[in-house]
Amino acid sequence: MxxxxxxxxxxxxxxxxxxxxxxxxxxxxxxxxxxxxxxxxxxxxxxxxxxxxxxxxxxxxxxxxxxxxxxxxxxxxxxxxxxxxxxxxxxxxxxxxxxxxxxxxxxxxxxxxxxxxxxxxxxxxxxxxxxxxxxxxxxxxxxxxxxxxxxxxxxxxxxxxxxxxxxxxxxxxxxxxxxxxxxxxxxxxxxxxxxxxxxxxxxxxxxxxxxxxxxxxxxxxxxxxxxxxxxxxxxxxxxxxxxxxxxxxxxxxxxxxxxxxxxxxxxxxxxxxxxxxxxxxxxxxxxxxxxxxxxxxxxxxxxxxxxxxxxxxxxxxDAAPAVTEPRQGAPLPSRFDIAIRGLRLRYAETAPWALDGLDLDVPEGGRLGIVGASGAGKTSLFNVLLRFWDYQAGNVTIGGVPLRDLDGDTARGLYSVVAQHTHLFNASIRDNLRIARPEASPAELHAALRRAHLADTVAAFDDDLDTMVGENGARLSGGQARRLAIARAFLRDAPILLLDEPTEGLDADSEQAVLDGLRALMVGRTTVLITHRRAALRDMDAVISLSAGKACSAPPDWALR
Ligand SMILES: Nc1ncnc2c1ncn2[C@@H]1O[C@H](COP(=O)(O)OP(=O)(O)OP(=O)(O)O)[C@@H](O)[C@H]1O
Ligand SMILES: [Mg+2]
Incomplete structure (x- = not known):
């Protein structure tokens, strides 16, 4: 009834x-x-x-x-x-x-x-x-x-x-x-x-x-x-x-x-x-x-x-959202440094802690690399920053503004993301890029592709920007799909960059092409990069290792340069 x-x-x-x-x-x-x-x-x-x-x-x-x-x-x-x-x-x-x-x-x-x-x-x-x-x-x-x-x-x-x-x-x-x-x-x-x-x-x-x-x-x-x-x-x-x-x-x-x-x-x-x-x-x-x-x-x-x-x-x-929106969202922060203290997150009341007292700082424009075993909680950190999941304890601030005071859309507006699993729609390259900025002109799209080191590849396709990428990008190679995600991030032009294993599964040449794209993208943006690949860490200012949801300093074999 x-x-x-x-x-x-x-x-x-x-x-x-x-x-x-x-x-x-x-x-x-x-x-x-x-x-x-x-x-x-x-x-x-x-x-x-x-x-x-x-x-x-x-x-x-x-x-x-x-x-x-x-x-x-x-x-x-x-x-x-x-x-x-x-x-x-x-x-x-x-x-x-x-x-x-x-x-x-x-x-x-x-x-x-x-x-x-x-x-x-x-x-x-x-x-x-x-x-x-x-x-x-x-x-x-x-x-x-x-x-x-x-x-x-x-x-x-x-x-x-x-x-x-x-x-x-x-x-x-x-x-x-x-x-x-x-x-x-x-x-x-x-x-x-x-x-x-x-x-x-x-x-x-x-x-x-x-x-x-x-x-x-x-x-x-x-x-x-x-x-x-x-x-x-x-x-x-x-x-x-x-x-x-x-x-x-x-x-x-x-x-x-x-x-x-x-x-x-x-x-x-x-x-x-x-x-x-x-x-x-x-x-x-x-x-x-x-x-x-x-x-x-x-x-x-x-x-x-x-x-x-x-x-x-x-x-x-009727399911309650996983994240409670603030009654009145705070305005966008004016600085883009990230400070995290004692962050704890678990996905269900009975689940083990995915993040268990994490502390970290990334200064504005700084570059932090995060390494750690599978299941250590690396992607979970991004889930918190993107307001996909609420955390149970600790403080996360961006530019001094508590993350919880920002509504989900405002918070997500701060980031360009190249995710571990980027979803490409079964549509043209143009449409897949415009998700990041619907009003982007063809010239802007081409510029983004160029900066992501994908322009030559797309130019070689029969239909250029109108080439269909297939179901979840099936018609692109792994490296091309990843660079398409990077081109999206260029178009989005947000102040903070979250990169989750952007070169995973790529051969050395493709990795180099993706890294070249990323290097350009990181200029002037606060960057957090999760990776298992040493080559990708060379451009980082600092590297921490995540273990069982806690940060420790990176082991010496991750040492830079
Ligand atoms: N959406 C989710 N729902 C429930 N549990 C999750 C979810 N995402 C991750 N977990 C759990 O949280 C823990 C940390 O997972 P997370 O994805 O953060 O690991 P990771 O460090 O990114 O690993 P990988 O290197 O394999 O990507 C794992 O035990 C995982 O099972
Ligand atoms: Mg992960």
């Missing part, structure tokens, strides 16, 4: 459009029922007039029938237009809302989710929410309103028949849909979960296809995916069966209600308080009234899937 309320609250900005859709829905149902009822009345009245029993004036009813037919068709068109328009607005709002809520969670709170699962929440779960208004909310509200109006109208002619109609509508519009929702809940939940798993498996499979082909694991993975596909089909089949059963039961209820109402109207017909044409009108009205509740079994069944999708989305966005 809470999930439904939260969904309703999200619908609020589009309330006028949503209400217009519901009003049109009611209008169409009433026009349709009115058309059938009036036609029934008219045909009977005409038949009686033909026998000379009761003369009628037929111009007005004939015109009304034509009017209602037009209203029904035009109204349905307009209703579809408005409800779909409302749904698309709603989906757009939901996507932006979700993205805004996700942003502060990245990367710390999203790392436990599989990429495919996140994608699934962003896409198909949000898409499932379109059911909420289009297939659940609008038809339900419209059914209640039009049902009440029709029962009230029928009561004017024959109260017992109106009671029968009310009963029939309650069974078809409430009891059957509720039962169908109860039974549809489990397969609905299963369908949502299996679909998400399937997507994750597919994403994983495609990403790791190269490795799997080499290791021979493709068949096993494909079999697992096939099994998930079958589970999804089974859940969907059960949902479909329930839908058909609900539809059938609703149809049967309508017929039974009609029979009951007819029986109940006989005494009134005998007593002549109800005329023949009125009986025909009432009969058609009863039958047509069920059109209003016809979408409800499917609606309630979709509710299970919709609420499951909504719950998954809310569970994601």
């Amino acid at each position: 809470r999930t439904a309320w939260r969904l309703l609250a999200l619908c609020r900005p589009h309330l006028p459009l949503l209400l217009a859709g519901i009003a049109l829905n009611v209008g169409v149902v009433l026009a349709n029922v009115g058309l059938l009822a009036l036609a029934g009345w008219f045909i009977t009245a005409m038949a009686l007039a033909g026998q000379g029993l009761a003369p009628i004036e037929y111009f007005a009813p004939a015109a009304a029938i034509r009017g209602l037919a037009l209203l029904r068709t035009g109204g349905r068109y307009l209703e579809r237009l408005v409800t779909h328009e409302a749904t698309f607005h709603l989906l757009a709002t939901l996507r932006v809302w979700l993205y805004r809520r996700l942003e502060p969670l990245a990367p710390a709170r999203l790392q436990t989710h599989r990429g495919g699962d996140l994608l699934s929440r962003l896409r198909s779960d949000v898409d499932s929410l379109e059911n909420f208004y289009l297939r659940v909310l609008a038809p339900t509200v419209a059914a209640v309103l039009s049902g009440l109006l029709l029962v009230a109208f029928l009561a004017l002619y024959d109260p017992p028949a109106a009671v029968a109609l009310a009963l029939g509508l309650t069974i078809a519009g409430l009891c059957i849909p509720v039962a169908s929702e109860r039974m549809g809940r489990a397969p609905g939940r299963r369908a949502v979960a299996v679909r998400a798993d399937l997507r994750s498996d597919m994403t994983d499979l495609l990403r790791g296809l190269g490795d799997l082909t080499v290791c021979g694991g493709v068949e096993d993975r494909a079999a697992a995916i096939r099994a998930r596909g079958q589970a999804l089909t089974a859940a969907q089949r059960r949902q479909a069966r329930l839908g058909i059963l609900g539809g059938g039961l609703s149809g049967a209820t309508a017929t039974l209600t009609l029979a009951g109402a007819l029986c109940l109207m006989v005494p009134a017909l005998r007593a002549a308080t109800l005329t023949g044409p009125e009986l025909a009108m009432a009969a058609f009205l009863v039958l047509a009234a069920f059109e209003a509740v016809a979408p409800l079994p499917a609606a309630f069944q979709a509710l299970g899937e919709t609420l499951a999708a909504a719950r998954r989305i809310f569970a994601l966005v």
Whole structure:
């Protein structure tokens, strides 16, 4: 129930459009029922007039029938237009809302989710929410309103028949849909979960296809995916069966209600308080009234899937961000020296300390090299500086301003980063560079490439800046990808440089090219360089070694120059 309320609250900005859709829905149902009822009345009245029993004036009813037919068709068109328009607005709002809520969670709170699962929440779960208004909310509200109006109208002619109609509508519009929702809940939940798993498996499979082909694991993975596909089909089949059963039961209820109402109207017909044409009108009205509740079994069944999708989305966005933003962020520091005292960080309450009382200083414009064994906490230090993770103890200041007083975006604005794992988007070189500065001109892009010692390589590509780099830079060599990251850092032109193993995995020539690029980049910037490579440390003013999250002076074999 809470999930439904939260969904309703999200619908609020589009309330006028949503209400217009519901009003049109009611209008169409009433026009349709009115058309059938009036036609029934008219045909009977005409038949009686033909026998000379009761003369009628037929111009007005004939015109009304034509009017209602037009209203029904035009109204349905307009209703579809408005409800779909409302749904698309709603989906757009939901996507932006979700993205805004996700942003502060990245990367710390999203790392436990599989990429495919996140994608699934962003896409198909949000898409499932379109059911909420289009297939659940609008038809339900419209059914209640039009049902009440029709029962009230029928009561004017024959109260017992109106009671029968009310009963029939309650069974078809409430009891059957509720039962169908109860039974549809489990397969609905299963369908949502299996679909998400399937997507994750597919994403994983495609990403790791190269490795799997080499290791021979493709068949096993494909079999697992096939099994998930079958589970999804089974859940969907059960949902479909329930839908058909609900539809059938609703149809049967309508017929039974009609029979009951007819029986109940006989005494009134005998007593002549109800005329023949009125009986025909009432009969058609009863039958047509069920059109209003016809979408409800499917609606309630979709509710299970919709609420499951909504719950998954809310569970994601309700995670507390790993970093608490200051109420009012401090302005940018005017100096760019880094001072760290007694810094402690762990990634979870029970996890060991990744940083355990770290002290270090980097003067403005100074260059600090950091070495240390794998897992010593080097990248963790950058995670703190970049405000990706909050630290549990100690002080970090930049230019004298406590890091915690800076909001995340301001803090990140201080750095150019060449990360241990740079992500390159499957886009052109131009687009990958412009991430650092969207407004950069081609001349600036070329200059950045030149300073990163990548200009000649890019010039040799067929499409120059428009060359596509492939999935995560697959079409570039490791060294080229790293230099592209350096070119990004040049474009960004921030005062502090954070470099995490920028030459790792490169041969001596590529390393030299990357180092040449870095040397130019470091001029005039406060630099922290993490590396295992001695060649990269030659340009540093000082080197410390990190061990179990603490700094010690660098061992003599790291000695410089
Ligand atoms: N995002 C994370 N979530 C949870 N634990 C993490 C995370 N990142 C690092 N750790 C843990 O913190 C410790 C320090 O990791 P860190 O990445 O800082 O090491 P590192 O010195 O950069 O190692 P490497 O040289 O291999 O890159 C490790 O025990 C690691 O398992
Ligand atoms: Mg690391």
